[in-house]
Amino acid sequence: MHTRALGSQGLVVSAIGLGCMGMSQSYGESDEAESTATLELALDLGVTLFDTADVYGPFTNEVLVGRALAPRRDEVVIATKFGNERRDDGTWAGVNGRPEYVHACCDASLSRLGTDRIDLYYQHRVDPTVPVEETFGALGELVDAGKVRFLGISEAAPDTIARAHRTHPVSAVQSEYSLFTRDPEDGVLARCRELGIGFVPFSPLGRGMLSGSLTSAEQFEPGDFRRGSPRFSEKNFDANLATVRRLSELAQDKGVTPAQLALAWVLDRGQDIVPIPGTKRRRYLEENIDALEIELSDEDRAVIEDIAPVGVAAGDRYAPDQMRRVNL
DSSP: OOEEEETTTTEEEESSOEEOGGGTSSSSOOOHHHHHHHHHHHHHTTOOEEEOOTTTTTTTHHHHHHHHHGGGGGGOEEEEEEOEEEOTTSOEEEEOOOHHHHHHHHHHHHHHHTOSOEEEEEESSOOTTSOHHHHHHHHHHHHHTTSEEEEEEESOOHHHHHHHHHHSOOOEEEEEOBTTBOGGGTTHHHHHHHHTOEEEEEOTTGGGGGGTOOOOGGGSOTTOGGGGOGGGSHHHHHHHHHHHHHHHHHHHHHTSOHHHHHHHHHHTTOTTBOOOOBOSSHHHHHHHHGGGGOOOOHHHHHHHHHHSOTTOSOSOSSOHHHHTTSOO
């Protein structure tokens, strides 16, 4: 397994990680046995970065991940998040970056994960009512206390990233990034590189669209959040599928899958980038990891750019209320 550094504070992880959210929510029914087997296989294949959050489930994904990784805890980097507040019944309560909430969330996550430290702790969304300096001041206290090793921030604007980093060094910024979502190229990636911060793309396969396995929005199970996503609506699905078909032709010419080509493109964007494609199935995990062996030529890059230039995706990645909570 190749490794890459996230930030300049000493955090080194596998060049590709595993996003665990879909094991507990958002993409249809859960299968705990298959999810556990997928986590265990990831360990055997050399994956060391595992990404979860307190609200996934809600509150159950950390338990699943912590239990599966416990036998080899010292070999892995567990990343989790706070800030998207949900009530005990799972209903949405808002974004919360207050210092006392930060401390309470950390203790709760440590308990659910069954561990004594969080390796990488992200602010999941920026709270516009609380200065980021106050939030990261509290996070710094958690580092000083030994409860957290490294800090991150998710879906934040360039200036917010810089303010957080001035308060306490940030090792990683996590945002959605793929051939269909290139927002981070509008300042975030440049700010990360200016400050020596690593970048962790989630949904590098465009929430499954870039895998080439989707042919109709009717494939989604009841409860799959993509049923309400603008990018997967009847209005936009066919336009996005047409782009994927062109990418699939290039992938076939290279003897790889569309998913592997899409991941290879993200990995090729810089050695400071560590994507975390999410899956709850072993067969997709192995396919994703094999993308590490793909090398893109200058001609490949040019063809991909021609097929999928900035803004090629039809429809926003989130519904309007969720879009208002990103890039703050």
